[in-house]
Amino acid sequence: LAKTTQPISMDSYEGQEVNIxxxxxxxxxxxxxxxxxxxxxxxxxxxxxxYKTKVTxxxxxxxxxxxxxxxxxxxxxxxxxxxxxxxxxVEGGSYIPTFGRGTSLIVHP
Amino acid sequence: DAMVIxxxxxxxxxFGKPVTLSCSQTLNHxxxxxxxxxxxxxxxxxxxxxxxxxxxEADTPDNFQSRRPNTSFCFLDIRSPGLGDAAMYLCATSRxxxxxxxxxxxxxxxxxxx
Numbered sequence: 001l002a003k004t005t006q007p008i009s010m011d012s013y014e015g016q017e018v019n020i021x022x023x024x025x026x027x028x029x030x031x032x033x034x035x036x037x038x039x040x041x042x043x044x045x046x047x048x049x050x051y052k053t054k055v056t057x058x059x060x061x062x063x064x065x066x067x068x069x070x071x072x073x074x075x076x077x078x079x080x081x082x083x084x085x086x087x088x089x090v091e092g093g094s095y096i097p098t099f100g101r102g103t104s105l106i107v108h109p
Numbered sequence: 110d111a112m113v114i115x116x117x118x119x120x121x122x123x124f125g126k127p128v129t130l131s132c133s134q135t136l137n138h139x140x141x142x143x144x145x146x147x148x149x150x151x152x153x154x155x156x157x158x159x160x161x162x163x164x165x166e167a168d169t170p171d172n173f174q175s176r177r178p179n180t181s182f183c184f185l186d187i188r189s190p191g192l193g194d195a196a197m198y199l200c201a202t203s204r205x206x207x208x209x210x211x212x213x214x215x216x217x218x219x220x221x222x223x
Contacts (some may be wrong), residue, residue: 032208043113043199043214044152051208087151092208096166097142099151 004088004100013108018075020103022088025069031092033064033071038085038102047086048073075105083107112136113215115200121221122190130185130218132200138213140206141183143175144199146217152199158183159206187220195222 005023012018024033032051036044048055050062050071061074075082087102114133122128132141140159144152156165158177172194174186187194197219201212 030208034211036212036214041197041217041219043201043217044212045214046211049209049211091211097154097212099144099153102151 003098004090006086006088006100006103008101009104009106011106011108012078014079015077018078018082018105018107020073020075020086020088020105021070022073022100023070024088024090027068027090028092031090033062033068034089034091035060035062035071035073036087036089038087044087078105078107080107080109113200113202113213115198115215115218117218118216119219119221121223122187123223124192125189128187128190128220130187130198130200130220132183132185132215133181134202134213135181136202136204136213137180138202138204139180140203140210141177142199142201142203142212143183143185144201146197146199148196155185157206190220190222192222195220 034049035047037047038044048060048062050064052064055062063072083106085102085104087099089097091097116131142157143155146152154166155169156175172188176184197217199217200215203212204210
């Protein structure tokens with residue numbers, strides 16, 4: 001069971017890049033790292049997933065160092081609509097996906 | 110569009126009165142999950158199915174049961190709801206339970222217990 005640790009909250013301003021780091025020291029060989037976004041009163045929404053190195057899609061980038069004990073979600077040029085809770089999950093080999101406390105991101109005008 | 114559907118979106122039940130929440134998916138995914146999320150807390154996994162195989166989390170109360178009659182549908186039964194069971198209940202699916210497959214979440218059902 002891979003436990004994750006993230007900052008509880010972060011503040012940013014519109015147009016800035018936001019980086020949220022998650023630590024998962026006991027990640028297993030077959031585990032993937034997945035990030036979800038959740039708005040109030042909605043289900044979480046998949047943002048990005050990776051196994052190692054760097055993954056980029058149309059909304060975010062995910063950086064994973066060689067030891068895979070941490071990962072960083074990078075949101076380029078955030079807007080007010082990016083205000084949400086962001087969860088890092090370790091899923092796969094060790095299974096039993098467990099949500100940590102998540103990071104509450106507030107984007108200010 | 111393929112999706113995860115939860116009905117109803119809002120459910121009010123009385124203390125001790127059984128209630129059933131439903132989830133359906135058009136994704137044809139093998140795995141279905143039920144999570145409980147209380148206010149300002151992270152989602153907590155209650156149980157999941159891999160196909161017909163049921164997996165109950167160790168700390169899920171016996172008051173909570175689940176059924177998956179076919180690939181598309183999954184139900185959460187709360188036999189005797191207490192005030193502490195008021196929460197958002199989230200259903201999710203994934204193609205497989207091995208690595209590399211993300212979860213797709215429904216919009217949730219908010220349960221109120223009076």
